[in-house]
Amino acid sequence: xxxxxxxxxxxxxxxxxxxxxxxxxxxxxxxxxxxxxxxxxxxxxxxxxxxxxxxxxxxxxxxxxxxxxxxxxxxxxxxxxxxxxxxxxxxxxxxxxxxxxxxxxxxxxxxxxxxxxxxxxxxxxxxxxxxxxxxxxxxxxxxxxxxxxxxxxxxxxxxxxxxxxxxxxxxxxxxxxxxxxxxxxxxxxxxxxxxxxxxxxxxxxxxxxxxxxxxxxxxxxxxxxxxxxxxxxxxxxxxxxxxxxxxxxxxxxxxxxxxxxxxxxxxxxxxxxxxxxxxxxxxxxxxxxxxxxxxxxxxxxxxxxxxxxxxxxxxxxxxxxxxxxxxxxxxxxxxxxxxxxxxxxxxxxxxxxxxxxxxxxxxxxxxxxxxxxxxxxxxxxx
Numbered sequence: 001x002x003x004x005x006x007x008x009x010x011x012x013x014x015x016x017x018x019x020x021x022x023x024x025x026x027x028x029x030x031x032x033x034x035x036x037x038x039x040x041x042x043x044x045x046x047x048x049x050x051x052x053x054x055x056x057x058x059x060x061x062x063x064x065x066x067x068x069x070x071x072x073x074x075x076x077x078x079x080x081x082x083x084x085x086x087x088x089x090x091x092x093x094x095x096x097x098x099x100x101x102x103x104x105x106x107x108x109x110x111x112x113x114x115x116x117x118x119x120x121x122x123x124x125x126x127x128x129x130x131x132x133x134x135x136x137x138x139x140x141x142x143x144x145x146x147x148x149x150x151x152x153x154x155x156x157x158x159x160x161x162x163x164x165x166x167x168x169x170x171x172x173x174x175x176x177x178x179x180x181x182x183x184x185x186x187x188x189x190x191x192x193x194x195x196x197x198x199x200x201x202x203x204x205x206x207x208x209x210x211x212x213x214x215x216x217x218x219x220x221x222x223x224x225x226x227x228x229x230x231x232x233x234x235x236x237x238x239x240x241x242x243x244x245x246x247x248x249x250x251x252x253x254x255x256x257x258x259x260x261x262x263x264x265x266x267x268x269x270x271x272x273x274x275x276x277x278x279x280x281x282x283x284x285x286x287x288x289x290x291x292x293x294x295x296x297x298x299x300x301x302x303x304x305x306x307x308x309x310x311x312x313x314x315x316x317x318x319x320x321x322x323x324x325x326x327x328x329x330x331x332x333x334x335x336x337x338x339x340x341x342x343x344x345x346x347x348x349x350x351x352x353x354x355x356x357x358x359x360x361x362x363x364x365x366x367x368x369x370x371x372x373x374x375x376x377x378x379x380x381x382x
Contacts, residue, residue, distance in 0.1 A: 001034035003233050005095065006060050010084040011200055011297045014094045031097055035064060042068035049073060057108070059083050064100070066107035080105060081112040083158070084299040085340070089125040102129060106144070110152040114300060114340040119155050157344045160305045168279045169286070169313050177283030181225075184267070185287065188223040189329070189367060192288035194281065194303055195295065197228045197241045197270065202295040202336075202353050204241065207248040209294070209359035210266065214256045217364050220263055225288065228270040242270070278306075285310040289329045290366055294336045294353040304333045304341050304348065311380070330373075330380040332366050334359065347382030 005027075008014070041062060045055060046069075056079045057065050066078050092098055102125065105111065113119040119142065123134040126144050134144040134153070143150040168174055195201040203226065210224050228245060231238045249268045257264040285291065285307040293304055311331040335341060335348040342350055349366065351359045365371045 001030040002061050004235075005030065006063075007084075008200075009087055009091060009095055010060055010082075011299070012085065012087045012091050013200070013297070014091050027096060038062055038064035038068055041065055042072065045069055046072055049076070053077075054079060056081070064104045067104040070107040078108045079110040079112065080108040082114070082118065082299075085115075085297070086113060086118040086122045086125075088121050089128045092121075092125045093129060099129065102126065106130075106132070106146050106151060108151065110154065112154050112156060114155065114157045115343055116155045118299075118340075119153050123153065157340060158300055158302070159344075160302050160309060162309060164278070165282065165306065165309045166313060168282055169310065171279060173279045174283050174286075177280050178286055181284055181287045185223050185225065187221075189221055189290075190288040191222060191224045191290040191292055191363070191367070192284060192307070193224070193226045193292045193294075194276070194284070195226070195228060195293075196231045196234075197245070198231045198234045198237050199241055200295060200297050203228060204244040204248060205296065205353050205356070206292060206294050206359070207245065207252065207266070209353075209356045209363070211248070211252050211255075212356055213360040213363040213367075214252065214265055216360065217368055218256070219265070219367070220258065220261075222265065222367055223267055224265060224292075225267045225284070226269075227276065227284070228268065229276065230270055230272050281306060282310045286314050288331075290332045290334065290363075292334045292359075292363075293339060293341070294334065294351065294359060296336070296338060296353055298336065298339045301339050301341050304335060304339075304345055307331065307333060308345075308380075330376045332371075332376060332379060334362050334366070345382075347379035349379070 042065060045065075049055070054077045055069060058081050060082065066080060069076055069078060086092075092102075095101070106126070111122070113122065123142075123144055126132040127134060132144050132146050134142070137143050137150060142153045142155075144153060145151075193203075193206060195203050195206070197203065206226070226249075228242075231241075234241075245268065249266050252266050253264045281303070285303075288307070291304060291307040293301055295301075308331060333345060333348040335345060335350055336353045337350050338353070342348060349362045351362050353359060366376075
């Protein structure tokens with residue numbers, strides 16, 4: 001239910017023109033399973049709950065939990081935080097159990113989102129589907145009024161724990177992983193990318209932009225190092241994405257690679273999530289010059305934050321990679337305007353991933369040194 005119903009919906013996807021899909025009976029079976037899992041969490045909360053505890057619920061996997069808990073512990077203090085976008089009311093209303101989920105959520109005392117855009121969609125949905133009004137109270141807090149009970153709604157973006165990042169970068173595992181990636185890419189300028197293998201994360205779309213860039217700017221000093229995270233839970237979506245990526249990577253390398261030198265412009269590797277722990281990611285980012293995060297739709301994506309943290313640490317340690325002229329290459333981040341992180345990383349180069357030419361131009365601006373060094377340094381600082 002989470003992956004097949006909620007995940008696309010939360011990312012504003014309603015496939016009106018696709019196949020009808022599962023039968024009502026199958027859908028109901030998924031809903032029952034979702035409800036049962038939420039009930040299991042409720043049972044555990046009741047088991048460990050003490051008076052005055054705050055119950056903090058995370059993620060769309062547990063949207064029924066607030067009402068389950070409220071029925072048993074009426075005076076519980078309940079917070080809920082979404083780690084995904086929240087869709088527009090037009091998309092939300094396409095779900096069979098739209099009212100059940102919404103009413104369950106409104107049993108929390110406090111609901112958090114990454115961005116105001118997501119909170120606004122939620123508030124509008126509450127008003128249009130349930131008639132609940134919203135506004136700002138005397139304390140300046142955004143609230144939605146449910147039967148004269150104000151529920152607080154806040155917007156705060158999740159970050160990363162810098163102390164943990166710094167600790168990870170002082171380990172032997174980090175040093176060894178850095179050496180592994182350095183040996184693999186040599187002195188090439190590295191454009192990195194880590195994305196899940198599903199259409200919403202847009203690896204094929206990213207490859208189209210790379211292909212256009214290479215057709216307009218033939219290079220032999222740039223490697224696009226892309227890591228795909230296995231997403232078998234996405235079913236046919238994953239398998240189709242996997243096939244598309246394989247075909248496009250082979251086409252680009254056959255067209256723009258050089259067999260005599262062994263140069264291939266696109267390095268692609270698919271890894272399981274457990275194979276890409278924080279230390280491995282930081283090492284991969286530390287030897288890279290540019291990060292591309294260009295999904296058509298995404299919520300929380302902390303990779304850009306980790307990338308800049310890794311590069312900043314390397315800069316302080318005087319271990320930054322250099323460009324082909326031996327100059328320190330201030331890291332740059334190309335971000336889709338549909339990623340929540342874009343709103344907090346003001347120094348990024350923001351692109352519309354659907355506009356392939358725009359992404360290719362952003363690459364050209366950074367990789368062919370059209371962007372002045374002063375601007376590059378200023379973007380990195382911000």
